[in-house]
Amino acid sequence: MNMQMSLRLAACAVALMATSYVTFAQESLSKEKPKPKPAPEAPKPAMAEKRTLSVGLSVMLAPMIGNAVESGFRLPTVPSCCPGYEGTSGSGLMIGADLLLPLSDGLELGARVAFQTSTADFSAQEPITVRVGNSAVTTSIDHSLNTSIASLFVEPTLNYQIMKGLYLSGGLRLGTIMSGTYDQREKFADPTIPYDFSSGSALNNVSDGDIPNRSGFQLGAVIGARAAIALGTSLTLMPEVSYAPMFTSVISDASWSASPLRVGASVLFNLTKLEAVSTPIAP
Secondary structure, eight states: OHHHHHHHHHHHHHHHHHHHHHHHHHHHHHSOOOOOOOOOOOOOOEEEEEEEEEEEEEEEEOOEEEEEEOTTBOOTTSOOOOSOBOOEEEOEEEEEEEEEEEEETTEEEEEEEEEEEEEEEEEEEEEEEEEETTEEEEEEEEEEEEEEEEEEEEEEEEEEEEETTEEEEEEEEEEEEEEEEEEEEEEESOTTSOOOOTTSSSEEEEEEEEOTTBOSOEEEEEEEEEEOEESSSSEEEEEEEEEOOBOSOSBTTSOEEOOBEEEEEEEEEEEEEEEEEOOSSOO
16 A cells, blocks of 8 residues: 555656646747847947038239339330339239148148239439539439239149148249230429420320230249138138249340239138048047
8 A cells, every 4th residue: 555655656746747847848938039139339430521622712912022123124115215214112902713622631732813903113213414594403304104914813822731720832823914004204303494305395205005015924933821710610711921923024025023912811611521530439
């Protein structure tokens, strides 16, 4: 009896264990496997606007500080008794259309189409002695030559940033003189002298018209400094001081070069694009 009871208990235990195992296996199979965790998203790079091109307009005063002339300079084919005019200064104005193309950080290519007007006034005094009554009077004949010129130039330049917002620039000037006029006359320096010229007038060799023998090609250089002042995300104000020494003459028959000192500013419209900015964490 005890043996049979033991066998029954053992059989029940085995059956219970088998049932538990089958149930556990069924539950394990019925459960879904856990989904793998998604990989963390890479951080998005920071974006910033980068200038790709700038276009605009410039206006500058352009006084002629380098009206260099040869000794004995006179306008060819224009009658004159002047022994020779000397170099002098004059005024001028320049209006331009500008383009700036960044090449790298701190270096950009510039181009300007410039219309320039300028004036130059030449003078010379010729000592002369005349007789007034029984006395010899020393005076002079004043010779004057006033000129006006309109020119068109193309100026390619390179601009190098020496510090934030400050550029040094250098390049060439290539162009032509579109028009040029002159006004010439001679008179006694002392208007009280009772003499007239052989023409019977107090003025001599009065002449005006187009400047003769103008050179068709003009070549010079440009050197200067510019400062960039942001007026917003799209506009830049760029004050400028530059000097433009000329290598060619205004006329082909004599040495006369007109070199302006320019002071003014450009207003530029900036074209930009979005570009990723590298960081120490995510280059």
